[in-house]
Amino acid sequence: MLIAPAVGTGKNAPEVEALCRTLVAAGLSAAAIDLPLQGERASAKLSARIAHCASGRALGAADQLLWREYLRQVACDLDATRAALAHGGGVRPGAVGCAAFEPGAAAALAWAANAPDLRPCPPLAATADPRTVAASLREQLS
Amino acid sequence: MAAEELVPVTGQTDEALVDRVRSGDCAAFDTLYRRYFARIYRFLDRRLNNRADVEETVQEVFISLFSSLDGFRGEAPFAAWVFGLTRRTLANRFKRKRAATVPLEADDSEFGAENAQGATRDADPHLAYEFSERLERLQRGVDDLSADQWELFRLRHLENRSIEEIAQQLAKSEDAVKSHLYRARKVLLAR
Numbered sequence: 001m002l003i004a005p006a007v008g009t010g011k012n013a014p015e016v017e018a019l020c021r022t023l024v025a026a027g028l029s030a031a032a033i034d035l036p037l038q039g040e041r042a043s044a045k046l047s048a049r050i051a052h053c054a055s056g057r058a059l060g061a062a063d064q065l066l067w068r069e070y071l072r073q074v075a076c077d078l079d080a081t082r083a084a085l086a087h088g089g090g091v092r093p094g095a096v097g098c099a100a101f102e103p104g105a106a107a108a109l110a111w112a113a114n115a116p117d118l119r120p121c122p123p124l125a126a127t128a129d130p131r132t133v134a135a136s137l138r139e140q141l142s
Numbered sequence: 143m144a145a146e147e148l149v150p151v152t153g154q155t156d157e158a159l160v161d162r163v164r165s166g167d168c169a170a171f172d173t174l175y176r177r178y179f180a181r182i183y184r185f186l187d188r189r190l191n192n193r194a195d196v197e198e199t200v201q202e203v204f205i206s207l208f209s210s211l212d213g214f215r216g217e218a219p220f221a222a223w224v225f226g227l228t229r230r231t232l233a234n235r236f237k238r239k240r241a242a243t244v245p246l247e248a249d250d251s252e253f254g255a256e257n258a259q260g261a262t263r264d265a266d267p268h269l270a271y272e273f274s275e276r277l278e279r280l281q282r283g284v285d286d287l288s289a290d291q292w293e294l295f296r297l298r299h300l301e302n303r304s305i306e307e308i309a310q311q312l313a314k315s316e317d318a319v320k321s322h323l324y325r326a327r328k329v330l331l332a333r
Contacts, residue, residue, distance in 0.1 A: 036201050036202075036205055037205065040238060041201075046205065049209065061165065062211070065163065065171065065209070066205070066208055068168070068171065068208070069204055069205060069208040069209075073201050076201075
């Protein structure tokens with residue numbers, strides 16, 4: 001399971017770590033990575049703009065540009081992660097799901113929807129119980 | 143379809159492309175991206191130590207570029223503006239890396255050594271990857287060193303011996319040791 005952290009957070013966010021641990025305890029493999037503007041590359045100002053872009057509201061020309069570039073980079077990072085898992089981790093591409101935390105899940109799920117042999121999962125809320133989420137994700141991958 | 147969308151973008155100046163990008167022309171966006179990607183990548187590759195850092199910084203540059211394109215006033219060539227932005231992004235990255243700290247307790251004491259071992263064992267996979275890539279690069283560079291240069295480098299940087307100690311051990315002057323070390327580092331940096 002590929003986990004995309006929420007915009008403005010990163011792979012070490014408590015909800016991401018809790019979900020990954022729960023997934024692993026449930027017998028699944030989990031990988032979370034820092035997407036653009038996350039982790040070391042975090043930027044509060046740009047993250048706020050990305051969250052606005054992801055909200056589905058009408059965008060000005062400048063935000064459209066930023067959103068387009070952000071989507072391209074997210075797709076590129078997730079593609080690379082999936083390829084690395086398939087190559088070095090022995091993971092069958094068809095057995096990979098992608099789950100993303102709100103806000104900003106739209107970017108990762110848009111990539112997942114277009115990726116062959118990959119299952120996009122519904123957006124996740126940081127407040128959700130990781131055990132419930134893990135059970136649901138497991139069911140969707142089975 | 144608007145008339146300007148039919149004009150091919152490939153032969154246009156950067157400045158003309160920027161105008162079209164600002165008005166929402168996706169083809170101009172892609173052309174500008176392709177025109178600068180390889181140049182920015184090469185610029186950063188010469189200044190950073192590993193591929194992961196280069197790729198991340200290229201991403202940062204393009205996010206900055208497309209998020210602040212409105213700030214380009216056309217007073218200087220677009221390429222100068224892009225590479226100014228690239229230099230600032232790179233400088234910020236170095237600042238962030240330099241700011242990384244370790245706890246005061248992680249000294250040379252037994253407790254500190256245990257902590258360091260634990261830190262290596264539990265290291266972030268990304269850091270472990272960066273470390274292995276740097277090590278691999280260093281290993282390739284070591285092959286280019288002469289036996290004397292390698293011996294000096296090993297004593298100074300792997301065994302942390304002082305210049306004075308090395309000079310005594312190898313029966314050389316301190317100036318000669320410094321000079322040979324300088325040349326060895328130059329060989330490694332050229333990799």
